[in-house]
Amino acid sequence: xxxxxxxxxxxxxxxxxxxxxxxxxxxxxxxxxxxxxxxxxxxxxxxxxxxxxxxxxxxxxxxxxxxxxxxxxxxxxxxxxxxxxxxxxxxxxxxxxxxx
Numbered sequence: 715x716x717x718x719x720x721x722x723x724x725x726x727x728x729x730x731x732x733x734x735x736x737x738x739x740x741x742x743x744x745x746x747x748x749x750x751x752x753x754x755x756x757x758x759x760x761x762x763x764x765x766x767x768x769x770x771x772x773x774x775x776x777x778x779x780x781x782x783x784x785x786x787x788x789x790x791x792x793x794x795x796x797x798x799x800x801x802x803x804x805x806x807x808x809x810x811x812x813x814x
Contacts (some may be wrong), residue, residue, distance in 0.1 A: 717745040725756040731763035734771035743774050750778055753785030759811075762793035767801050777812070 715738035718729040726749060734742055749757065760777065761767075779789045790813035794802065802808040 715742060717742060719749065720747070724726065725753045725758055725759055727758050729760040729763070733766040735766060735768045736765065736770055739768065739770045739774060742771060746774070746778055750781045751786065754782060755785075755787040757782050757787065757789040759789065759791045760793050761791055761795065761798055764798050767798050769801075769805070772801070772805060772807065775811070776807070 715730070715731040715734055717731075718727075720727045720729070728746065728749065730742075732738070757778070775791075784788045789811070791802070791811040792813060794812050799808065799812065802811060
């Protein structure tokens with residue numbers, strides 16, 4: 715798992731690669747902690763290179779989303795692969811996360 719955080723046109727781009735599973739969630743949470751504390755106005759979670767996401771990782775993303783929304787910002791997942799989207803669909807989170 716690899717995360718990359720960049721800024722483009724006032725938007726934070728959080729690119730996630732590999733697998734977000736039980737073994738990688740602690741590192742993922744640590745990687746995005748600055749975003750949770752800085753309350754950015756717009757966050758795009760680019761999932762084009764994400765192969766798998768666990769329910770634990772989804773909870774971390776929900777926490778990030780709540781932090782961003784509480785500060786008046788927006789968060790959207792983009793480039794979601796079909797297998798990853800299936801997890802969002804099964805949990806009922808697609809409508810609140812995935813923007814196409």
